[in-house]
Amino acid sequence: MNNYVIFGCPGSGKGTLSQFLCYKDEAFEQVCSGDLLRNEVQKGTSLGQEIDALIKNGKLVDEEIVSQLVISALEDFLKRNKRFTLDGFPQTPYQKKRFDRFVDANLSNSLKYVIIEINPLIALQRMVNRISCVNCSKIYNLEFLPPRVSGKCDFCFFPLKQRNSDKAELAKKRIDLYSDVTEKIVEHYKTEKQTIVFDGSRPLEDCFKDYTTILL
Ligand code: AMP
Numbered sequence: 001m002n003n004y005v006i007f008g009c010p011g012s013g014k015g016t017l018s019q020f021l022c023y024k025d026e027a028f029e030q031v032c033s034g035d036l037l038r039n040e041v042q043k044g045t046s047l048g049q050e051i052d053a054l055i056k057n058g059k060l061v062d063e064e065i066v067s068q069l070v071i072s073a074l075e076d077f078l079k080r081n082k083r084f085t086l087d088g089f090p091q092t093p094y095q096k097k098r099f100d101r102f103v104d105a106n107l108s109n110s111l112k113y114v115i116i117e118i119n120p121l122i123a124l125q126r127m128v129n130r131i132s133c134v135n136c137s138k139i140y141n142l143e144f145l146p147p148r149v150s151g152k153c154d155f156c157f158f159p160l161k162q163r164n165s166d167k168a169e170l171a172k173k174r175i176d177l178y179s180d181v182t183e184k185i186v187e188h189y190k191t192e193k194q195t196i197v198f199d200g201s202r203p204l205e206d207c208f209k210d211y212t213t214i215l216l
Pocket of ligand 1: 010032033034035037054055058059060061062063066088089090091095165174
């Protein structure tokens with residue numbers, strides 16, 4: 001039974017793929033570093049305020065903080081015997097070192113790396129049309145994955161909002177940060193034998209067909 005680590009630039013559809021796998025197979029649960037960080041912001045602690053300021057500026061959050069949050073979430077999954085999809089982590093050499101150590105000790109036979117490659121202009125277009133649930137973080141797209149009722153989450157009926165970090169200027173900054181920092185990490189995972197690469201620039205229905213055949 002595989003767990004998946006999903007890589008791709010902001011807007012490539014990592015969160016959408018995680019959501020899709022969790023929806024199709026309830027053995028999966030989603031771990032998303034951005035959601036873990038937003039949960040900390042919601043707590044309103046001074047750490048949460050620091051994280052909020054970095055997210056609002058399109059900057060990476062302190063790598064020790066992110067690593068601890070993600071790895072303790074993954075440890076919890078292992079204890080509960082759940083499968084996970086992880087997205088948003090690792091993104092830097094330090095995070096990769098922490099993650100690889102965790103994988104070697106706990107997960108070496110049950111992990112696959114998924115890389116979604118996408119034209120950055122298409123990713124940007126998707127980000128500016130993206131909205132998400134303020135309660136459960138489910139992602140929608142005004143253009144090609146709209147909610148059933150406008151402005152309301154299909155699952156919990158809470159309001160849908162555009163994240164500040166998806167507004168055009170910040171979205172572009174985040175894509176640039178990905179190509180400057182994270183792409184090198186992803187190139188490394190690309191050489192691993194348990195890696196699967198998808199072309200995420202295609203229409204979503206085509207991507208979903210491949211995800212169903214290859215990942216489920
Ligand atoms: P996302 O939900 O992937 O769009 O992430 C939202 C924001 O959380 C990013 O713009 C970063 O500020 C922060 N973030 C998410 N994952 C990481 C990470 N692995 N390392 C550092 N910062 C992160």
